[in-house]
Amino acid sequence: MKKFEEKTLHSQSIYDGKIITLHVDDVLLPNGKTAQRECVMHSGAVAVIPVLNDGKVLLVEQYRKPLETSLIEIPAGKLEQGEAPEETALRELEEETGYTAGQLEFVTSFYTSPGFANELMYIYLAKDLVKIEDAAEGDEDEFIEIKTMTLDEAQECIEKQLIHDAKTNYAILYLQSLGI
Numbered sequence: 001m002k003k004f005e006e007k008t009l010h011s012q013s014i015y016d017g018k019i020i021t022l023h024v025d026d027v028l029l030p031n032g033k034t035a036q037r038e039c040v041m042h043s044g045a046v047a048v049i050p051v052l053n054d055g056k057v058l059l060v061e062q063y064r065k066p067l068e069t070s071l072i073e074i075p076a077g078k079l080e081q082g083e084a085p086e087e088t089a090l091r092e093l094e095e096e097t098g099y100t101a102g103q104l105e106f107v108t109s110f111y112t113s114p115g116f117a118n119e120l121m122y123i124y125l126a127k128d129l130v131k132i133e134d135a136a137e138g139d140e141d142e143f144i145e146i147k148t149m150t151l152d153e154a155q156e157c158i159e160k161q162l163i164h165d166a167k168t169n170y171a172i173l174y175l176q177s178l179g180i
Helices: 083-095 151-157 166-180
Strands: 007-016 021-028 034-042 045-050 057-064 069-071 077-079 099-113 120-130 144-149
Touching: 021 166, 045 083, 045 099, 045 166, 057 083, 057 151, 057 166, 069 166, 077 083, 083 099, 083 120, 083 144, 083 166, 144 151, 151 166
Parallel strands: 045 120
Antiparallel strands: 007 021, 021 034, 045 077, 057 069, 057 144, 099 120
């Protein structure tokens, strides 16, 4: 057993939905005691930082039910089974903004909430954006408004907590570090 490894003794599936699966595990701790862990399993996600030729960033505003409010975010979506993260990035960019990217560059990946979830999010920078005439439409239960902002305007939205999620905060910091 590795130094911090927790060995699963028993796992009980609680919920199997279209986005997440939830299970509760009984685990053996490194000190020999047992504990329970609630685990959210997710197929992963991709987010895109779309930058227009004038340096403005494309963002989307949408309602987030768990928060009971709207947030302004970078386009993002769930990885579909068998889909490469680059494919997801281009699909979500088109579905949520109506644009495609001439240049797509991998930036990083990170676990969104490793204390209880296995969701791994991939971040891509999209440049040389081109508006698509017959862009694929997003999910029928997704209502989105496109926002175009300078980095200064995005920073104001962060201060007002209109941008208040980790991936979008990361994206704005990343763009600022590039001097865009």
